[in-house]
Amino acid sequence: MALIFDRAAIRLGDFALSADWQVTAGERVALIGPSGAGKSTLLMALAGFVPLASGRISWEGRDLGPLPPAQRPVATLFQDQNLFPHLTVAQNVGLGLSPRLRLDAEQTARVAEVLDRVGLRGLEGRRASQLSGGQQGRAALARALLQARPVLMLDEPFAALGPRLKADMLDLVAELAHGVTLLMVTHDPRDAGRIAERTVLVADGVAHPPEPTGPLLDAPPPALRDYLG
């Protein structure tokens, strides 16, 4: 069981990126590298929003190429959390199950259960705009978990939170998404060290094969050293 980038190549105008490696199901991997190197674009290719110029991406032996985004095995947690400020917490989370918010009793119970798991019980009826940053992160995580996809992509999650809160949220992700394959874009090597067993360096047109995070950060190759400063 694995997520495989098989000589996958992306071309967008002058921008080119290649990836040729795999991640074992349930593994947690960080993507790190300079701004504009293509970290988000690689995730968007996995999600089906950016086409491959050649090669393929497969999950458990199945080529994802023909699958539209909604049928791919991935859920995404974005930096801006993508919450609708005027909707309640329960509604924002319910959108993960039904885009029109027509939830049956079983789905409503699942929303309540996942809100409980992320520690938001009692705040179901509050508008998203009335949540703290940390609570918003929990609501967005609840929505992503509710989709129950085997791959969870995090694009600079919780970047707006302070270091302590961000660390707590990453620990919560690791705990609640246990068994889920995580791909996390981050600019902070501490995030990678906290949650990711292996790290992909994205630089100079290549998403390099994942390497064990600790040794990679302790003895960074030149491209990573330049980036880390």
Ligand SMILES: Nc1ncnc2c1ncn2[C@@H]1O[C@H](COP(=O)(O)OP(=O)(O)OP(=O)(O)O)[C@@H](O)[C@H]1O
């Ligand atoms: N539709 C497009 N056409 C041409 N180039 C594009 C298109 N979309 C993205 N790019 C380019 O792809 C490159 C990679 O962008 P991407 O956002 O993936 O980088 P990133 O590593 O996630 O950066 P950051 O860390 O700043 O978020 C950038 O140079 C961007 O300008």
